[in-house]
Amino acid sequence: MEQSVKKVVLAYSGGLDTSVILRWLQNTYHCEVVTFTADLGQGEELEPARKKAEMFGVKQIFIEDLRETFVKDFVFPMFRANALYEGQYLLGTSIARPLIAQRQIEIAEQVGADAVAHGATGKGNDQVRFELGYYALNPNIRVIAPWREWDLTSRTRLLEYAEANQIPITKDKRGEAPFSVDANLLHSSSEGKILEDPAIAPDEIVYQRTISPEAAPDKATEISIDFKCGDAAGLNGEALSPATLLTRLNEYGRANGIGRLDLVENRFVGMKSRGVYETPGGTILLAAHRAIESITLDREAAHLKDALMPRYAELIYNGFWFSPERRMLQAAIDASQSSVTGTVRLKLYKGNVIVTGRESPHSLYNTRMVTFEDDAGAYNQQDAAGFIKLNALRLRLGAAIGRRGGAL
8 A cells, every 4th residue: 555544535335335445445545434414416315325334434424406406507517518429418417427436525625535436347437537537626635446456356255245244235136236326416327238239129128217218198298498697497487407307307308208318429438339328308407508508609619619519518428527627618618608598489299309399588590581482572582692602712713624624
């Protein structure tokens, strides 16, 4: 060991893996362990985590409801960018990690801890996301990643260690779990085991946040979402807090089979990975946000945003939420949202999100300009001739050279 550790703040779920990590930290580093459990809307009872931590002799236990902070300060800024990793993934796991890392560092400073620890494996993206966050917020913090240090390299070894150290093992944990799940208010992700072969369709048991589109109602559900400066602020005319609004959208999405994604993605660490994601409310929110932007954003601002988006999404996926380049992009994105205010109406039907209307006091859509009827002089169609000729000039020059046998 490089140096002694006096006190470590552990990101603790109360499950088997982090319970083994808690005891392993005590046994290996002989240090005091502080547990931190975040409620990000994963839908699990968190009080058992407190009882387990107390059983291990933990004196400082932090269990915090961060749902509003999660949506307001992390999810909503990301959705202002319409962020999709590799064109499809709504970044539900990726966006949760910087908040957990931030609170761990804050707690470490509060309790005088000299180290933090997480339960991410050495094969995945989460170890990168956690640790980049830690170092960005405290460059001198000691980071302990047990999966990269210990010799508990199999499920059998993990269970043996748990039994040898009097760690309670629930009945369902003794058998091999068919797949692993990570969840929060934005999404759930499932991967591993029965999902490792991308040629085989996921079994219906994998889906936990949505009913199948085939089982969804035969009648469409109609809703409206109100936006203020790029953020969703109300649903069906009712003003709601960020977390409450996303919770309601999740309910609508679940009932209508919306938000399923079976994806093979490129992990930051280099390998390809197959994951099954469910983002019901986020899928609705993305469609609505793009709809309100379609009438409120200037063309070039909208196109620039779309050009920046893949880079922005990649930064979040790779764990660079606290980087200067992400902050720079965020400032540009946020500046574009000052006029993104208004209401979008949608139909939800068997896995589909259908925009049926959008209106805004800042709308740039001008009926007089686009009408096929008499526009009363609002647009001079003859102006298009010069516009086309100037834009065609280089094409005409190239074509002329080509006819003479020169290079195009």
